[in-house]
Each structure stands twice: as structure tokens, then as C-alpha cells.
Amino acid sequence: MNNKSNTRRSMPPWKYNLWVGVFFAILFSVFMLIYIATIRIEYTWSWYKVPSTFLNREVIEITSEIDGKVAQVDRKNDEAVITVENETERKSYTVPAEDIRVNQGDLIYYGDTLATYRKWRAGIILQGLWITLKCSLFAIIFGIIIGVIGGIARISDNPALKWSAISYVELIRGSPLLVQIFIWYFVLGTMINQLLMSYGMKEIPSLWYGVASLACFTGAYVTEIVRAGIQSIHRGQTEAARSLGMTYGQCMRHVVLPQAMRRILPPLAGQFISLIKDSSLLGIIAVRELLKATREVVTTQLNPFEMFFTAAALYLVITFSLSMFVQYLERKTATT
Amino acid sequence: MIDARNVSKTFFVPHQVKALVDVTTKIAAGEVVVVIGPSGSGKSTFLRCLNHLEIADEGHILIDGIDILDRKTNINKVRAEVGMVFQSFNLFPHKTVLENITLAQRVVRKRPKEEAHAKAMTLLEKVGISDKANAFPDNLSGGQQQRVAIARALAMDPKVMLFDEPTSALDPEMIGEVLDVMKTLAREGMTMVVVTHEMGFAREVADRVIFMDDGAIVEVGTPEHFFTAPTHDRTKLFLSQIL
Ligand SMILES: Nc1ncnc2c1ncn2[C@@H]1O[C@H](COP(=O)(O)OP(=O)(O)OP(=O)(O)O)[C@@H](O)[C@H]1O
Ligand SMILES: [Mg+2]
Numbered sequence: 001m002n003n004k005s006n007t008r009r010s011m012p013p014w015k016y017n018l019w020v021g022v023f024f025a026i027l028f029s030v031f032m033l034i035y036i037a038t039i040r041i042e043y044t045w046s047w048y049k050v051p052s053t054f055l056n057r058e059v060i061e062i063t064s065e066i067d068g069k070v071a072q073v074d075r076k077n078d079e080a081v082i083t084v085e086n087e088t089e090r091k092s093y094t095v096p097a098e099d100i101r102v103n104q105g106d107l108i109y110y111g112d113t114l115a116t117y118r119k120w121r122a123g124i125i126l127q128g129l130w131i132t133l134k135c136s137l138f139a140i141i142f143g144i145i146i147g148v149i150g151g152i153a154r155i156s157d158n159p160a161l162k163w164s165a166i167s168y169v170e171l172i173r174g175s176p177l178l179v180q181i182f183i184w185y186f187v188l189g190t191m192i193n194q195l196l197m198s199y200g201m202k203e204i205p206s207l208w209y210g211v212a213s214l215a216c217f218t219g220a221y222v223t224e225i226v227r228a229g230i231q232s233i234h235r236g237q238t239e240a241a242r243s244l245g246m247t248y249g250q251c252m253r254h255v256v257l258p259q260a261m262r263r264i265l266p267p268l269a270g271q272f273i274s275l276i277k278d279s280s281l282l283g284i285i286a287v288r289e290l291l292k293a294t295r296e297v298v299t300t301q302l303n304p305f306e307m308f309f310t311a312a313a314l315y316l317v318i319t320f321s322l323s324m325f326v327q328y329l330e331r332k333t334a335t336t
Numbered sequence: 337m338i339d340a341r342n343v344s345k346t347f348f349v350p351h352q353v354k355a356l357v358d359v360t361t362k363i364a365a366g367e368v369v370v371v372i373g374p375s376g377s378g379k380s381t382f383l384r385c386l387n388h389l390e391i392a393d394e395g396h397i398l399i400d401g402i403d404i405l406d407r408k409t410n411i412n413k414v415r416a417e418v419g420m421v422f423q424s425f426n427l428f429p430h431k432t433v434l435e436n437i438t439l440a441q442r443v444v445r446k447r448p449k450e451e452a453h454a455k456a457m458t459l460l461e462k463v464g465i466s467d468k469a470n471a472f473p474d475n476l477s478g479g480q481q482q483r484v485a486i487a488r489a490l491a492m493d494p495k496v497m498l499f500d501e502p503t504s505a506l507d508p509e510m511i512g513e514v515l516d517v518m519k520t521l522a523r524e525g526m527t528m529v530v531v532t533h534e535m536g537f538a539r540e541v542a543d544r545v546i547f548m549d550d551g552a553i554v555e556v557g558t559p560e561h562f563f564t565a566p567t568h569d570r571t572k573l574f575l576s577q578i579l
Contacts, residue, residue, distance in 0.1 A: 234426075236422060236424055236426035237426060237428065239389055239420075239422070239426065240420075240422065240426035240427075240428070240485075241428075241440075242389065242412075242415065243387055243389060243415055243418070243419075243420040243489075244415065244416065244419075244439075244440035244444060244488070244489070244492060245412045245413065245415040245416030245417075245440060245444040245492065246412070246440060246443060246444055247412055250443050250444070254439055254443060255428055255439075258430050259428075259429065259430050262430075
């Protein structure tokens with residue numbers, strides 16, 4: 001009778017397992033098809049090139065700043081102190097002892113390599129990932145601030161506030177994000193940077209125009225989400241709070257917003273997930289975020305299949321972590 | 337304590353309704369006034385005008401000498417002195433019973449935590465549910481919720497309590513416990529304005545009964561007057577329907 005609550009019971013186990021098998025067969029065929037197609041076009045997979053785009057070892061050379069003679073090479077455990085001197089000067093270099101190129105008494109010239117060592121360095125993809133995370137995080141924070149203010153203005157009785165909020169929301173939602181990014185960068189950005197320069201100040205990097213465009217875009221959607229959340233709280237709650245003498249602000253802060261928060265959380269998470277994905281558009285205004293970094297790697301390494309799959313997987317990891325985090329928050333607020 | 341003079345209120349949305357027409361009445365400190373009348377007669381609107389949840393279009397309302405319709409009046413200060421209990425309780429569901437009662441004490445009265453806490457516990461004791469202090473409102477019965485709502489209003493040390501059909505949303509077996517709390521309050525000398533259909537309550541504790549119809553006060557008198565010799569035909573009709 002109650003087979004709605006448990007879909008497994010609606011078919012016998014052998015049938016269920018059969019369809020699970022079909023699922024994996026489909027999955028496998030898709031991968032096989034791609035693989036066979038790549039063989040047909042003679043694509044050479046080079047996954048081994050991928051790790052170095054995350055982390056690689058950089059060789060750092062330490063060179064002499066003066067002409068002279070190596071007076072002393074003093075090794076101590078992992079480090080060594082190389083002293084170079086001439087008639088007028090004496091210089092010491094502390095270097096890791098892994099690859100020392102000179103011996104005591106060697107004659108050296110300005111610019112000669114004294115020693116080298118290798119250091120781990122974040123690859124371009126990891127740097128791009130960091131920029132993507134940074135842009136998204138700032139855009140989310142500003143988006144929340146704009147959205148809460150906008151949402152409260154949207155339900156205000158004051159026409160200046162209310163109509164400003166409505167205009168803002170309609171304006172932003174009515175045009176493509178790409179156009180807004182261009183306006184932020186090529187119109188507002190040009191204006192602001194030229195003004196700053198005419199006052200002798202530094203230009204603002206394109207990243208911040210990118211963050212601004214994303215924040216403004218998200219802010220409009222968050223405004224609507226916050227408005228709906230606040231309006232979903234029964235009027236009686238406000239009346240009870242106000243009848244106790246609370247001000248509008250106290251009532252919002254202690255009574256309405258905490259309750260609205262719970263209903264706002266799921267649509268908010270969806271909004272932020274699309275924000276993270278939309279941050280991939282910032283590449284066109286020279287922000288080197290994950291997708292831009294990926295494309296740069298592709299042009300030098302010529303392995304587009306591997307790199308684009310990698311980028312997709314990284315976006316998936318970020319968005320999935322975010323939705324897990326929000327589910328955790330939801331569970332937490334539901335119990336209190 | 338309450339002085340309402342020529343108060344009128346008209347709603348225009350969804351259609352024009354004269355909810356209050358030239359209502360004038362005085363309520364003295366310590367008096368218990370029961371407001372009765374058919375549905376839509378303006379009882380709730382009258383009560384809500386008294387604490388500025390609705391804004392009267394015309395007339396004057398003085399609470400303890402302060403004109404609440406004056407723009408210069410700080411309405412939040414007046415509301416803190418006027419407790420209100422709603423038909424649908426309106427407890428804050430995201431806060432425990434204790435927090436419901438301490439919240440306004442803390443943010444409006446600026447009382448220290450311990451003092452607010454102690455006050456809340458005393459009041460919970462008084463309304464007979466001190467064992468539910470840490471429960472959430474949704475886990476309480478209707479009667480219990482309404483008693484918490486009364487305690488929440490009392491925590492502000494109000495000078496007047498307004499009750500808008502406090503027992504109408506309750507199962508019959510829970511009405512008594514709420515009325516008992518209200519009777520105790522009345523005996524302690526609280527100024528109360530009560531909209532209710534509980535005629536037993538009116539007979540027992542009301543100093544005065546006001547009968548409203550079509551937004552106007554039709555008849556005012558003692559409970560004995562109402563239950564023995566009402567004068568107006570509309571009053572007689574209404575009483576015959578509910579008694
Ligand atoms: N916010 C409002 N907007 C529009 N009309 C309203 C509003 N509140 C009340 N009214 C109207 O005003 C009139 C009086 O309503 P009120 O709620 O004061 O009556 P009541 O005596 O409390 O009735 P009940 O016994 O049903 O609670 C009704 O006709 C009602 O439809
Ligand atoms: Mg009513």
C-alpha cells in the first residue's frame with residue numbers, strides 16, 4: 001500500500017538491480033564513445049601534463065652581486081653560507097645546500113650563479129582557482145549586503161526606497177550579465193580609472209570591476225529572495241513584536257530576519273552556485289580566473305580535452321562543497 | 337487611563353468599510369472592560385487603534401495622558417506600556433518560551449539578562465507553566481501558548497492589557513486555563529480591555545460591557561444591565577444569538 005514512501009519496494013529487487021546495471025552501462029558507454037572518438041581523431045591524451053599546472057617546482061638561482069673571489073663556503077646541515085670578497089667589498093649569501101656551484105678560491109664575476117635550489121610553486125590553474133574563489137567570495141558577501149538592504153527597501157512604504165529597489169532589480173534582471181560586465185569594465189571602469197589617475201591615484205585592477213558586476217548582479221536576485229523571505233513571515237509576528245514596543249529595526253533584527261533566514265537559505269544557495277559558475281565570464285575582462293587560466297594552459301600545452309575536463313571538475317567541487325555547507329547550515333538552523 | 341474621543345477609521349482596500357464611526361469612551365485605571373459585538377463590528381480595529389497597530393483617521397486617543405495620534409509621540413514608548421494578546425498567540429517560533437518573554441525586556445526595557453530571566457520565571461510561575469521555560473512554542477498546546485503570550489506582554493510591566501479574542505482559537509477544554517489567568521489579573525487590579533465572546537467571563541469580572549455594531553458603540557453598561565435589561569434592539573438580537 002505505502003509504496004510511495006519507498007521507491008525500492010515498487011519493483012522486485014532483481015529488476016531494480018537490472019536498472020542500476022543499465023545506468024552504469026550508459027555511463028560506461030558515454031565514456032567509451034568519447035574515448036573511441038578521440039582515438040579516431042588521433043588525439044593524444046596527456047594527462048601527465050595536468051599536475052604541473054597545479055603545483056610545480058621552480059628553480060631559483062642565486063647569483064653574485066660583485067666580482068671577486070669565493071672566500072669561504074661554510075656548510076651547516078641544510079644550509080650554507082657563501083662569502084664572496086674583493087679588495088673593497090665582502091658579501092655573504094645564505095643558501096640551501098642542495099646544489100652549490102662554487103668552491104672556495106673560485107674566481108667569479110658579477111652575475112655568476114653561486115647556487116640553485118628548487119621551490120614548490122602554485123601552478124597557473126591553482127592560481128586561477130584562487131582568483132575564482134576570491135571573486136566569488138567577495139561577490140557573495142557584497143551581494144548579501146546589497147540584497148538585505150534592497151529587500152528591506154523593496155517592502156518599505158517610502159516610495160524613494162521602494163522604487164529605487166524595484167528599478168534596480170528590474171534593470172539588473174533585464175539585461176545579460178555579460179553586458180553588465182562590459183559596462184562595469186569598459187564604461188564605469190574607464191571613467192573611474194581616468195578620474196583616479198587625474199587625481200594622481202592608482203588604477204583599480206579589473207578584478208574589482210568583475211567583483212562589482214557579479215555583486216550587483218547577484219544583489220538584485222538576493223533582493224527578491226530576501227523580499228519573498230520577509231513577506232513569507234506572518235504579519236502577526238511583526239504586530240506582536242511592535243506591540244511590545246520594539247522599533248521596526250529591532251523587530252526585523254530579532255524577529256523577522258532570523259525566521260526569514262531559514263526560508264531564504266535554499267534559494268540563496270542556488271543563487272550563489274550560479275554566481276560561482278558565472279564568475280567564469282570574468283576572463284573576458286582580463287581577470288585570470290579558473291577558466292581563463294585553463295584556456296591559457298590549453299594554448300601552450302595543447303591538451304584541451306584534459307584541461308577543460310579538469311576545469312569542469314574543479315567547478316563541480318566548489319559548487320558541491322557549497323551546497324553541502326548550506327545543507328549543513330539548514331540542518332543546524334532547523335534544530336534551534 | 338484610556339481616553340478615546342470621536343475615533344473614526346475607514347478602510348479603503350479591498351473595498352470601503354467604515355470600521356469605526358465616532359467612537360468615544362473612557363476607561364479608568366483598574367477597570368475591566370469587555371467589548372462584545374457581531375463579527376465585523378470593529379472590535380479588533382478599536383483595540384488595534386489603542387496601541388497604534390491601526391492608525392485612526394480622526395479623533396484623539398490618549399493613553400495615560402499621552403496623545404498617541406500626535407506625530408511627536410514616541411509610539412514605541414507607549415506600546416511598551418500597553419500589552420496586547422492576540423487571538424492567534426503570535427509567539428516567536430524561533431525562540432524558546434523563556435526567550436519569548438525576555439526578548440522585549442532586553443531590547444526595549446534594556447534590562448540585564450539576569451533580571452529579565454528572573455522576571456520571566458516569576459511570570460511563568462504565575463501562568464502555571466514554569467516547567468516549559470526551555471520548550472519551543474510549537475511544542476506547546478494552544479492554551480499553554482496563549483498563557484506564554486500573556487506572560488510575554490506582562491513582562492513589560494504594562495499599565496493596560498488589551499485582549500483580542502484570546503480564547504477563540506482554543507479547544508474548549510483549554511479556554512478555562514486562559515480565562516483563569518485573566519481573572520487573576522483582573523483581581524490584581526490590571527486595567528484590561530477584552531474583546532471576547534465568553535459571556536461568563538464578562539458577567540464575572542467586567543466592570544463595564546461595551547456593545548459595538550457597524551463600527552459604533554451602541555450600548556454601554558454593567559454586566560447586570562446587559563444580561564437582565566438591554567435597551568437596544570440590536571443588543572437584544574445579538575445577545576439572544578450568543579446566549
Ligand atoms: N486591514 C484591513 N483592511 C481592510 N479592511 C479591514 C481591515 N481590518 C478590518 N477590516 C474591516 O473592518 C471591519 C471591522 O473589522 P474588525 O476586524 O474590527 O471586526 P471585529 O469586530 O473584530 O470582527 P471579528 O469578530 O470577526 O473579529 C470589517 O468589515 C473588516 O472587513
Ligand atoms: Mg476581531
